[in-house]
Amino acid sequence: MAAQPKILLTDVTKEFAGNVVLDGLNLAIEPGESMAIIGQSGSGKSVTLKCILGLLRPDSGSIRIDGAEVVGLRGGAQDRMRAKFGMLFQGSALFDSLPVWRNVTFGLTQGRRVDGTRMRAIAEENLERVGLDKRVLNLRPSELSGGMQKRVALARAIAPRPEIIFFDEPTTGLDPIRADVINDLIVSLVDDLGVTALTITHDMASARKIAHRVAMLYQGKIVWIGPRDRLYDSGNPYVDQFVQGRAEGPIT
Template sequence: MSKTKLKLSGVRKAFGSNHVLNGVDLEVESGKSLVVIGGSGTGKSVMLKCVLGLLQPDSGSIKVDGQETVGLSANDRGEVMRKFGMLFQGGALFDSMTVWENVAFGLIQGRGMARNEAQAIAIEKITAVGLSADVGNLYPAEISGGMQKRVGLARVVATAPEIIFFDEPTTGLDPIMADVINDLIVDQVNDLGATALSITHDMASARKIADYVAMIHEGQIVWHGKVGDLDHSGNEYVDQFIHGRADGPITRRAA
């Protein structure tokens, strides 16, 4: 039986009168990839930020390797953060640094590694995501959106995290580049043996990178199952979402 790496129980978060998360319950097994699907504004990003500690949930529990992370002290939170890696939707590359400095940032500043040693690892990771070593000397503004995603992925895997979060990894990319990024995600996550939690509304991406899929709607998980069961989930929310139908329970409730 697989060990639970990440467990969310009854997580709630509101911004004023806007209740974004209404009791999210979710589990991710160690070494597995879970993709959370859902429409815009359903609470996917807020859920991810609560897990990462970037937002404090109003109530509920978030456990990593069985350790409660809600309400941790700054020092303990720092230890937990070392297990995490995150690929941001827009890449979130530091524009004042070159590509290799971006990739090596977590190693140099976060782990205190020597600059030369970190540079060698950064170049290795840059080539592992299909870019030439020369790209390492460019600045993020000098490379394309697809290349920025690859650099973002190289930065994530450089610190060898145990859990990797992907926030809309294929948004804004053409279908071919999106597929390339999906392949890279699968390869890199498998190489590290990491646990992955992704949020997306790109179904092609979800089918490619997921072992399990969960659907979030109005701040609650309405379905959770294996990726192979997605097409016969028996859940009307999932059916409407994966087929992209304008008519269904999601749009009826929204109207």
């Protein structure tokens, strides 16, 4: 018997002031799978992510995590579900007022004062996983390069040992070399920790490296989904136009 999907979206719709952003979106992500969603700006990628996270409520449809419906969860039930999630935000979204070690452990403490020695040890362990050492523990994010900030944000995302990690444009603002370093880190972390991953990205190099499968979102629907190796050989006119960056084609 096949395992149930880790994340399952069924006929999810969402509109804002009459503008349909998600139009019956269907997507299944298997346990331990790394999925990337690509598409134009405004195609609904971020809205999809926010609906899964519970930051937005779909107008209709179902979103299930491990078979449990999450649409409409509130209070403690929503908190327990979110405890399964880790998040790497676009732009890293670190707290400039906190040292690196407190940024990394923020999800474990929610900003509360706790055993600093233990939290520093946890921070050091997770920083080591992303290639940083204890010399950065007491630095502020503003003292780090963009690539180092992204690594700290990765360490924060994995520190609570989530079951699912969401990556929002993980290579934005990085040059191609540093972007590839982050992609390699994501691949190794997903494999080592055995997590399920969902990435939204415009970066085709990133999608091809970190995802097992790639889904193309257009006008609120998944118009293609397939293995990463078929991204440039999909036979789908929407995908072909998008990945080649052509002005002419079905995407307007």
